[in-house]
Amino acid sequence: xxxxxxxxxxxxxxxxxxxxxxxxxxxxxxxxxxxxxxxxxxxxxxxxxxxxxxxxxxxxxxxxxxxxxxxxxxxxxxxxxxxxxxxxxxxxxxxxxxxxxxxxxxxxxxxxxxxxxxxxxxxxxxxxxxxxxxxxxxxxxxxxxxxxxxx
Amino acid sequence: xxxxxxxxxxxxxxxxxxxxxxxxxxxxxxxxxxxxxxxxxxxxxxxxxxxxxxxxxxxxxxxxxxxxxxxxxxxxxxxxxxxxxxxxxxxxxxxxxxxxxxxxxxxxxxxxxxxxxxxxxxxxxxxxxxxxxxxxxxxxxxxxxxxxxxxxxxxxxxxxxxxxxxxxxxxxxxxxxxxxxxxxxxxxxxxxxxxxxxxxxxxxxxxxxxxxxxxxxxxxxxxxxxxxxxxxxxxxxxxxxxxxxxxxxxxxxxxxxxxxxxxxxxxxxxxxxxxxxxxxxxxxxxxxxxxxxxxxxxxxxxxxxxxxxxxxxxxxxxxxxxxxxxxxxxxxxxxxxxxxxxxxxxxxxxxxxxxxxxxxxxxxxxxxxxxxxxxxxxxxxxxxxxxxxxxxxxxxxxxxxxxxxxxxxxxxxxxxxxxxxxxxxxxxxxxxxxxxxxxxxxxxxxxxxxxxxxxxxxxxxxxxxxxxxxxxxxxxxxxxxxxxxxxxxxxxxxxxxxxxxxxxxxxxxxxxxxxxxxxxxxxxxxxxxxxxxxxxxxxxxxxxxxxxxxxxxxxxxxxxxxxxxxxxxxxxxxxxxxxxxxxxxxxxxxxxxxxxxxxxxxxxxxxxxxxxxxxxxxxxxxxxx
Numbered sequence: 130x131x132x133x134x135x136x137x138x139x140x141x142x143x144x145x146x147x148x149x150x151x152x153x154x155x156x157x158x159x160x161x162x163x164x165x166x167x168x169x170x171x172x173x174x175x176x177x178x179x180x181x182x183x184x185x186x187x188x189x190x191x192x193x194x195x196x197x198x199x200x201x202x203x204x205x206x207x208x209x210x211x212x213x214x215x216x217x218x219x220x221x222x223x224x225x226x227x228x229x230x231x232x233x234x235x236x237x238x239x240x241x242x243x244x245x246x247x248x249x250x251x252x253x254x255x256x257x258x259x260x261x262x263x264x265x266x267x268x269x270x271x272x273x274x275x276x277x278x279x280x
Numbered sequence: 281x282x283x284x285x286x287x288x289x290x291x292x293x294x295x296x297x298x299x300x301x302x303x304x305x306x307x308x309x310x311x312x313x314x315x316x317x318x319x320x321x322x323x324x325x326x327x328x329x330x331x332x333x334x335x336x337x338x339x340x341x342x343x344x345x346x347x348x349x350x351x352x353x354x355x356x357x358x359x360x361x362x363x364x365x366x367x368x369x370x371x372x373x374x375x376x377x378x379x380x381x382x383x384x385x386x387x388x389x390x391x392x393x394x395x396x397x398x399x400x401x402x403x404x405x406x407x408x409x410x411x412x413x414x415x416x417x418x419x420x421x422x423x424x425x426x427x428x429x430x431x432x433x434x435x436x437x438x439x440x441x442x443x444x445x446x447x448x449x450x451x452x453x454x455x456x457x458x459x460x461x462x463x464x465x466x467x468x469x470x471x472x473x474x475x476x477x478x479x480x481x482x483x484x485x486x487x488x489x490x491x492x493x494x495x496x497x498x499x500x501x502x503x504x505x506x507x508x509x510x511x512x513x514x515x516x517x518x519x520x521x522x523x524x525x526x527x528x529x530x531x532x533x534x535x536x537x538x539x540x541x542x543x544x545x546x547x548x549x550x551x552x553x554x555x556x557x558x559x560x561x562x563x564x565x566x567x568x569x570x571x572x573x574x575x576x577x578x579x580x581x582x583x584x585x586x587x588x589x590x591x592x593x594x595x596x597x598x599x600x601x602x603x604x605x606x607x608x609x610x611x612x613x614x615x616x617x618x619x620x621x622x623x624x625x626x627x628x629x630x631x632x633x634x635x636x637x638x639x640x641x642x643x644x645x646x647x648x649x650x651x652x653x654x655x656x657x658x659x660x661x662x663x664x665x666x667x668x669x670x671x672x673x674x675x676x677x678x679x680x681x682x683x684x685x686x687x688x689x690x691x692x693x694x695x696x697x698x699x700x701x702x703x704x705x706x707x708x709x710x711x712x713x714x715x716x717x718x719x720x721x722x723x724x725x726x727x728x729x730x731x732x733x734x735x736x737x738x739x740x741x742x743x744x745x746x747x748x749x750x751x752x753x754x755x756x757x758x759x760x761x762x763x764x765x766x767x768x769x770x771x772x773x774x775x776x777x778x779x780x781x782x783x784x785x786x787x788x789x790x791x792x793x794x795x796x797x798x799x800x801x802x803x804x805x806x807x808x809x810x811x812x813x814x815x816x817x818x819x820x821x822x823x824x825x826x827x828x829x830x831x832x833x834x835x836x837x838x839x840x841x842x843x844x845x846x847x848x849x850x851x852x853x854x855x856x857x858x859x860x861x862x863x864x865x866x867x868x869x870x871x872x873x874x875x876x877x878x879x880x881x882x883x884x885x886x887x888x889x890x891x892x893x894x895x896x897x898x899x900x901x902x903x904x905x
Contacts, residue, residue: 150596151579155538176596189598189753190579192538209501209693209729210657212743218881225858225880246582246747247500248539250316251655252348252663263316268889269882270856 140175150176154187163194199234199241201279203227203259208247210254215269219255220244222269226276240276284445284565287557288436295427295437304337304358304382309351309425311344311510312542313503317351322374326354329378337382343511345425346665347412350393353425356381362397365407412662412681417643419651420627421667424511429546432553435514441559443630447522448567455526455633456482462637463649464629468494468585468622469695469724470800471713474629480609481527481617490618491529491571493520493626494590495536495543498582499696500747502727504653505623507665509536509543512627513550517573519626521560522633524571527619532573535590538580547575582697582751586799587612587620589753600753601799622725624653645671648712652723656682658693658730668711675707678730687732690831691815695724697744697751698804700811701737720811722804736833737816738823742770744808748801759802762793766809773820775836776827783820787813822903832899835879839900844869846896853883853897872897 138156143149150172157168164187173183187193203223207216220231223242227235234241250256253265257275264275298305306326310319323339330337337358345353350367354374357363358381366377366388373391380386387404394407408414418424427434435441447455460475481489493516497505509516520532536544551573554560562570576594583589584599591613593599612618628650632640641649648670654677657663661683668677674692678684691701694711700721702709709715713723731740749763769786772778790806790813797803813820822828829837842853842862849867861877864870872883887897 147596148594151593152576155577155579186596186598190581192578192580207500209696209727209740209743210663212500213658213729213731213735213740215881221878222880222882225878245539246498246580247502248312249497249503249506250313251501251503251657252313252351253316254657256316263312265316268885269880270885270889 140171145176147176147178150178150183150186151190154183154193158193162198163196196234199238201240201260202243203240203257203276204243204245204248205231206248206250206254206256206258207244208249208251208254210251211247211256214254216255218269219257219267219272222272223276226273239279283558284441287441291433291436291440294431294433298338298340299357301338304335304356305340305363306337306378307340307342307355307357307363309344309353310341311507312540313344313348313507314351314353315542317348318370319352321371322352322354322369325371325374326378329375333379333383335378335382340428341430342426343424343429344507344665346421346507346667347393347410347662348664349662350664353393355396358382359385362395362399362401364395364404365393366391367393411683412664412666415672415676415681416667417651417669418667419631419640419643420508420515420624421511421653421665422631423515424507427512429511429513430549432514432550432557435512439634440514440630441518443633444518444521444525444559445565447525447633448565448569452482452526452528455522458637459526459629459632460637462632462640463644463647464625464632464640465648465713466622467624467628467652467725469698469722471723474621474625477609477621478523478527478619480607481619484610484617486617488531488614488616489527489529490613490616491520491524491527491532492590492594492613492618492620493532493534493623494585494587494620495534495540495623496578496585496590497537497540497623497725498585498751499698499725499727501657501693501729502655502696502725504655504665504726506540506543507655508623508627508653509540510546513543513546514554515627515630516623517547517550517554517560519621519629520573521564521571522629523619523621523626525564525569527617529619530571532571533576533594533613534573535576535578535584535594538577544575544577551575581753582747583753583799583801586801589799590620591618598753600755601801603798624726643669645669645710645712648714652711652726654726654728656728656730658728659685659687659732659735660730661686670712671710673708673710674702677711677728678707682730685730685732687734690731690733690735691737693721693729693731693740693808694727695722695804695807696727697747698722698800698807699724699727700807701731701740701815702811703815705815720814721807734831734833736774736829736831737812737819738770738773738829739831739833741808741812742767742774745770745805748805752801752805756796756798756802758793758796759798759805762789762797763802763805765789766793766806770809773823774829774834776823776834777836778824780824783813783817783824826903827901828903829901832901834901837901838879839874839902840872840877840879840884841898841900842870842872843896843898846894848892848894848896850890850892850894852886852890852893856882856886858882
């Protein structure tokens with residue numbers, strides 16, 4: 130996977146100070162969907178940090194990922210309201226239907242499955258988000274209908 | 281301040297044009313919850329319907345009024361009648377409502393929620409007469425769902441920036457005094473008196489000071505900040521400018537969850553409008569005061585809700601807490617005096633400055649003045665966001681406002697993962713910072729999660745501890761290791777693998793973690809366990825001694841069975857069972873093989889909701905021992 134792409138993000142628009150680290154990582158991830166190793170190195174160099182310092186910060190926060198995401202991202206909300214309304218059962222159903230574990234991708238690279246803490250739509254629990262579409266009051270038997278509509 | 285008078289005039293004209301407009305005005309709730317309920321599709325229907333019948337109307341996208349269970353919500357003002365609100369609409373009914381009302385001038389009564397006029401109208405109840413809204417006191421949520429959050433004129437026409445205008449004409453110390461006198465306490469949960477915090481910062485001499493708005497709403501099950509920012513972003517921003525003026529800050533930050541993209545967009549848009557109108561930046565409103573705000577997106581770490589962690593995160597470090605003192609008000613961001621206030625606290629500030637501290641103190645009870653917003657979710661009939669005076673009882677909130685539970689009420693969880701479960705015997709507890717603490721919970725940021733007989737108390741404790749354990753930053757041992765052991769014990773109990781002495785072990789471990797952790801996250805993490813052990817110990821004992829889960833939740837302790845008398849032999853369950861556990865020819869009672877059953881719930885759901893099925897699948901837990 131080692132590539133030597135040049136970073137095409139607008140790195141120079143960020144002040145070269147430590148406070149720019151998280152915004153820069155967010156910018157890079159927004160561009161590529163994940164943090165590539167060479168990107169981390171370039172950001173480190175720009176800010177005068179070591180790559181391990183940058184990895185240390187990036188790996189602390191759950192937002193950052195180090196592997197390429199699949200075509201579609203499935204996020205099952207496991208906030209409290211979703212938990213008491215059966216969110217965990219939905220995770221299990223996705224695991225079975227798509228043969229994938231949370232944090233992993235399907236073999237065909239079509240879906241990745243993620244557990245998220247709370248999407249803030251608690252009144253409509255349980256909630257599943259695929260890409261930017263939110264599905265509310267989801268039941269196990271409705272699931273297949275939902276994910277099979279994604280190409 | 282002539283420019284503000286002019287701006288206000290212009291804003292009022294813009295706002296009032298909606299009520300004198302000849303064309304109908306359609307208001308659509310477009311906050312995240314409205315969108316999740318399908319507001320985007322309703323918007324398409326509105327445009328289609330208007331063009332199909334060749335109608336002219338103005339669409340105003342508003343935020344959320346808080347009655348989330350009624351989403352999507354659409355209001356129409358037409359024919360010189362008061363604005364009418366319709367709820368729980370879908371694409372079909374939306375078209376019906378629009379067509380009937382705009383073309384035939386008929387009101388589709390089945391979906392009407394109420395009118396927003398000042399006088400009785402046509403036998404339709406007033407919108408605020410609804411049980412969920414009747415007992416609320418809406419101060420910080422006053423504009424939510426009524427104004428267009430992307431139009432600064434709407435905000436200004438509804439008393440917006442009036443507070444800032446007043447504040448800039450006073451001495452900073454006077455503002456601090458006013459806020460102190462109002463009794464306002466931190467709405468993020470800890471409840472420290474805001475005026476006192478500001479004074480500490482004000483009294484600390486420094487060349488630079490910072491103000492941070494904490495919008496890192498991490499509690500699962502809480503969305504007060506999201507709703508407020510999405511529906512009325514200027515209120516929070518105005519509060520920030522006033523606070524900055526009072527403490528002498530020149531730079532502000534909003535630390536907001538990246539999971540709230542719409543809220544971030546609304547803030548960016550609002551800040552652009554503030555710049556255009558001289559309400560932020562250099563020489564605000566023509567005064568000597570200059571202040572600017574940057575948005576910092578959080579990167580997903582619950583611990584960053586803690587002040588010192590949040591500061592580290594803004595500095596570009598791992599979001600780990602440090603010991604206090606020094607408090608951030610003395611030495612915070614980059615070592616400079618820093619005030620961190622919650623969204624709701626800041627959103628309340630303009631109202632206090634405008635109306636005075638005594639006005640604010642007419643609400644609430646002793647040392648708990650004013651109002652507080654709560655997100656009312658879980659097994660409750662009317663879910664949504666509410667604002668009530670402090671001191672309101674839990675019973676009033678859950679039963680009068682929330683409409684109670686469908687099945688038997690079991691407990692209410694306040695304060696998120698740092699809070700506790702409160703049983704029905706304590707429902708008459710007035711909600712104040714002190715009373716919630718005395719019953720083993722906390723106020724927290726305002727999440728109220730209602731649980732009924734179908735919620736397993738042990739599972740809930742396990743859920744919260746698991747959440748905390750994953751979010752523990754790992755800096756101090758009690759939190760890092762202690763919460764992990766607590767989760768292991770709770771998992772054993774849920775799996776029916778626990779020994780009787782585990783409960784005492786769990787309790788003493790919880791007390792240890794509570795008393796020895798470094799920051800608020802670890803110190804409050806045991807609350808869900810301690811409070812449930814205190815009020816629901818029997819349910820733990822049933823799990824441990826009888827392998828019995830009364831709520832029928834814990835996988836290892838339940839079984840799915842087919843009730844012979846009810847089974848119609850329709851084979852619906854056979855078709856959805858992923859493991860082939862259910863068998864049986866058509867029209868005969870089906871058989872469920874326990875060895876193969878993975879308890880996925882599919883058969884249960886289809887048997888309940890399919891018309892020809894007989895609701896014959898039941899979940900049981902057998903008492904043993």
